[in-house]
Amino acid sequence: MIGKWNELEQIQPDVYRMLKNSRIKNRVAHAYLFEGGKGTGKREAALLFAKSLFCEQITEGIVPCDHCVNCKRIQSGNHPDVHVLEPDGLSIKKEQIQTLQEEFSKKAVESSKKLYAIFHADKMTNQAANSLLKFLEEPNRETTAILVTEQVQRILPTILSRCQVISFKPLSPIYFKETLLQNGVSPSNATVISHLTQNLEEALQMNSQEWFAQAQKIMVKLYETLRSNPLKALLYLQEEWFAHFKEKEQIDRGLDLLFLIYKDLLHVQLDKRNQLVFNHLEKVLEHDALLISSQRLAEKMSVILDAKKRLLSNTNTQLLMEQLVLNLQEGSSFV
Numbered sequence: 001m002i003g004k005w006n007e008l009e010q011i012q013p014d015v016y017r018m019l020k021n022s023r024i025k026n027r028v029a030h031a032y033l034f035e036g037g038k039g040t041g042k043r044e045a046a047l048l049f050a051k052s053l054f055c056e057q058i059t060e061g062i063v064p065c066d067h068c069v070n071c072k073r074i075q076s077g078n079h080p081d082v083h084v085l086e087p088d089g090l091s092i093k094k095e096q097i098q099t100l101q102e103e104f105s106k107k108a109v110e111s112s113k114k115l116y117a118i119f120h121a122d123k124m125t126n127q128a129a130n131s132l133l134k135f136l137e138e139p140n141r142e143t144t145a146i147l148v149t150e151q152v153q154r155i156l157p158t159i160l161s162r163c164q165v166i167s168f169k170p171l172s173p174i175y176f177k178e179t180l181l182q183n184g185v186s187p188s189n190a191t192v193i194s195h196l197t198q199n200l201e202e203a204l205q206m207n208s209q210e211w212f213a214q215a216q217k218i219m220v221k222l223y224e225t226l227r228s229n230p231l232k233a234l235l236y237l238q239e240e241w242f243a244h245f246k247e248k249e250q251i252d253r254g255l256d257l258l259f260l261i262y263k264d265l266l267h268v269q270l271d272k273r274n275q276l277v278f279n280h281l282e283k284v285l286e287h288d289a290l291l292i293s294s295q296r297l298a299e300k301m302s303v304i305l306d307a308k309k310r311l312l313s314n315t316n317t318q319l320l321m322e323q324l325v326l327n328l329q330e331g332s333s334f335v
Helices: 005-011 013-024 042-054 069-076 094-104 126-137 173-182 187-193 200-208 210-228 230-244 248-269 279-289 294-311 317-329
Strands: 031-036 082-085 114-119 143-149 164-168
Touching: 005 013, 005 042, 013 042, 013 164, 031 042, 042 069, 042 114, 042 143, 082 094, 094 114, 094 126, 173 187, 173 200, 187 200, 187 279, 210 230, 210 248, 210 279, 210 317, 230 317, 248 279, 248 294, 248 317, 294 317
Parallel strands: 031 143, 031 164, 082 114, 114 143
Antiparallel strands: none
């Protein structure tokens, strides 16, 4: 989704400005930490920055040509002085960091510079993190490190203190929706998906899944059952919901969809109908918005978010959903 500096400038202007200034003023830090949600452009920005450091025909002090040998090698992952480290299985292990250190103890092959990028840096084992810390404590003047993470709170404070932290903000759903439309996603699906993920690959996969299409229908039916006949909601869980939402990831996605429906209800109350995700429910939501207080609606949205948090723990998913439905029924004015 991000392939050039002007695209990064459009969706992450603060990040663009910080990296551009450091490059133009020749104040490149020895270590950066790119942190932010999935799909916000961190990986692409890391590759762009690497190109800007090694490009043979750079313009405007930061824009790589994308045509020289160095740019092409970095893009394909074959540059001898640019090293990318990712988890080996579930984690980044001490041996991987040690191998990286050994590589960087050698003289640069084709220039005086070297760069390494560690993606999913939060997945380093404690031993790996401690090994990296020693590496960062004695930086080589011509070495640049880029750590990338979606979970900055899992990075050792001692590592954070040695990095320039650059935060990537969530993308605007409107911007991402346009990207999905350009990739052939239908307007209705693009609207929903742009509120669930900002990762293009994941979004396109979601769009092609029959499971996801059915999940939307089942979640809308659950909401309609809750509003029209709450006593049947538990029965609906048994008959329809549990048969479709089996894995924790699927349940989490279902809760996201349910939350979006209640968020639409809030948008109707606030007269922000242009922000509706489920436009086909507008008439239903207009009716329901008159029957529920803003406080009660906030409580319902809160219990859905609480269910998402509890889902992360080792909890019984069937009991979790049954309790959620009971909580959504309490004080309901939709009956």
